[in-house]
Amino acid sequence: MSQVARPLPARAPDAADAPAEPRPRFLPRVRRVKFLRSSALRFALLYALIFGVSALALAIFLWWATAGLLNRQVEAAINADAQGLSERYQEGGLAALVLTIQDRLAQSLDENAIYLLANAQLKPITGNLSVWPGQVSGPDDWFELPVERGSHEALARMHRYDLPGGFHLLIGRDVASRAKLRSLLTAGLLWALLLMVVLGSVGAIVIQSLFRRSLADVSETAAAIARGDLSNRVRLSGRGDEFDRLAETINDMLDRIARLMDGVRQVSNAIAHDLRTPITRARARLEDAALHARDAGDLHAAVERATFDLDGIVSVFQGLLRIAEIEVGSRRSAFASLDLYALLSDMQELYGAVAEEQGLEIELLAKPPLPVFGDRDLLQQAVANLLENALKFSPPGRPILLGAGRLGDKIEIVVADGGCGIPPEDLDRVTERFFRGESARSTPGSGLGLALVQAVMQLHNGSLRLEDNQPGVRAVLSLPAEFNASRRLKGAPAVETPAV
Numbered sequence: 482m483s484q485v486a487r488p489l490p491a492r493a494p495d496a497a498d499a500p501a502e503p504r505p506r507f508l509p510r511v512r513r514v515k516f517l518r519s520s521a522l523r524f525a526l527l528y529a530l531i532f533g534v535s536a537l538a539l540a541i542f543l544w545w546a547t548a549g550l551l552n553r554q555v556e557a558a559i560n561a562d563a564q565g566l567s568e569r570y571q572e573g574g575l576a577a578l579v580l581t582i583q584d585r586l587a588q589s590l591d592e593n594a595i596y597l598l599a600n601a602q603l604k605p606i607t608g609n610l611s612v613w614p615g616q617v618s619g620p621d622d623w624f625e626l627p628v629e630r631g632s633h634e635a636l637a638r639m640h641r642y643d644l645p646g647g648f649h650l651l652i653g654r655d656v657a658s659r660a661k662l663r664s665l666l667t668a669g670l671l672w673a674l675l676l677m678v679v680l681g682s683v684g685a686i687v688i689q690s691l692f693r694r695s696l697a698d699v700s701e702t703a704a705a706i707a708r709g710d711l712s713n714r715v716r717l718s719g720r721g722d723e724f725d726r727l728a729e730t731i732n733d734m735l736d737r738i739a740r741l742m743d744g745v746r747q748v749s750n751a752i753a754h755d756l757r758t759p760i761t762r763a764r765a766r767l768e769d770a771a772l773h774a775r776d777a778g779d780l781h782a783a784v785e786r787a788t789f790d791l792d793g794i795v796s797v798f799q800g801l802l803r804i805a806e807i808e809v810g811s812r813r814s815a816f817a818s819l820d821l822y823a824l825l826s827d828m829q830e831l832y833g834a835v836a837e838e839q840g841l842e843i844e845l846l847a848k849p850p851l852p853v854f855g856d857r858d859l860l861q862q863a864v865a866n867l868l869e870n871a872l873k874f875s876p877p878g879r880p881i882l883l884g885a886g887r888l889g890d891k892i893e894i895v896v897a898d899g900g901c902g903i904p905p906e907d908l909d910r911v912t913e914r915f916f917r918g919e920s921a922r923s924t925p926g927s928g929l930g931l932a933l934v935q936a937v938m939q940l941h942n943g944s945l946r947l948e949d950n951q952p953g954v955r956a957v958l959s960l961p962a963e964f965n966a967s968r969r970l971k972g973a974p975a976v977e978t979p980a981v
Contacts, residue, residue, distance in 0.1 A: 525685035536677035593655040601647030763790040821851035840877030846884035863937040866930040867896040874900030894958040
């Protein structure tokens, strides 16, 4: 059998065979583009542009006020001369004009004055110029040119006037000294403008450096946060400027993020710890019933007990979801004007029967109206949580105080009990989710009640304070009062009620 020859596989080129990779030519351009995208550069260029435009405007104004003033003075003198000579010509004709020009030249009233009266063929009649300048052509124009005045050369600024009979009059001034002064002024302004450009460029570089230096720490902190290090903070310069205020805002934001992250970790740990027991118990009961139940009644009882345990777990998650819903502010759409007195009266009536069964009494101390703007259901839930805690920890025979009153522009709700109270070391932690002190370990609950109250108060721009009632706890809810709502609710001005 003949064999078919197979082509050998092509040898893979090694590094030595590979052609040298050309250096990309677009890299410098990319660097330039990134450089131009720099905010510091844009601010520096904007500063340099504003500085340059201001310097140019100042230079133009100074030139106009100095060199331009010299030209205006010369032109004003020439126009005044022309006006005087015109009056003499109208009074005595050409002869009077010739005598006036000769008289002015003889008296040397202005050593820089230039006069030339010529006939229709531009032949000189009188004046201190020997020939008519060839560059002076049309009438009513200003000319600045070198001329021969007497025995020396001068730089003259002149104006031509045409007279009846074909005569022509040339009036001017020798502006050589003024031209030198104008040149000096122009050169000085140009050098000053150049110096301003240099100073503007240096200032732009300094501003760019300061801008980068001020934002460098912010960038470094942001990069550290992106890597997962939440401990870095932006340094303050101590000057109290805009960058310090920006740094304070960023640091406050990072502190809040750190607190939220700690809260998430604590909530996760608390959920795992507090829900493990009821879930394990429910599972054990179901397994025990599956193995040892003698009849359907035993199975049904085991299922009911497991359902009760699972309902407790569901209530915990519902409480967490409710707190999260409150914290994001999604419940503000349900805000309306309401009277807290009516709400507290309903709560006293609702929980009064429960208090009587435990040998307790809820005493209401408040006077209407108590107008606020908020969510009635959430405020009712907050007061209910405080009353449930008071009923849970108050011993029989001691009244529970439920009061409210206005204190300035605030309305305060007070729930005070005579129970065991809260240890001072736990006061800062009782509003944390799932936190339960040693005195509350043996009582039913999930540790979410005060956390929900705190969330409701934050939603209403209020606050929760827990104080020592000696004995017991005095919980104070402070809410902004709505005075307009007071007039709408009761049709009368707001009544100042003493705080409880």
